[in-house]
Amino acid sequence: MITIYHNARCKKSREGLEIVENSGKDFKIREYLKDPLSEDELKDLLVKLNIAPLQLVRTNEKIWKENYKNKDLSENELVRIMTENPKLIERPIVENEIEAVVGRPPEDIKKVL
Structure with missing residues (x-):
């Protein structure tokens, strides 16, 4: 399942959703701002993405700049911060059973479809 x-509210996320819809594959939408990921879910997603937590952080967000920028944070701290502040998670993310990709650019989503 995708x-x-x-x-x-994000243009890139809407573009990504359109790509998924047009793929003809079964999928589900998780609006992660309304239904935040747990720390374990986010850690599993990071493994599928094959990236470090900092690579998933939206570092231009006000909340990041005001509270976390230039701090020496562990990977576990970054995961906790993203689960507490899901707005900091890069979007869209599309995953299948094996791997995941951040849809920036949105065309990258086709790699997991």
């Missing part, structure tokens, strides 16, 4: 971690 899952898209989606924020309807």
Whole structure:
């Protein structure tokens, strides 16, 4: 099953959802701002993405700049911060049973479909 971690207010996320919809594959939408990921879910997703937690952080967000920028944070701290502040998670993310990709650019989503 394909899952898209989606924020309807984000243009790139809407573009990513369109790609998933047009794929013809079964999928589910998880609006992660309304239904935040647990720390374990986020850690599993990071493994599928094959990236470090900092690579998934939206570092231009005000909340990041005001509270966390230039701090020496562990990977576990970064995961906790993202689960407490899901707005900091890059979007969209699309995953299948084996791997995941951040849809930036949205065309990258096709790699997991």
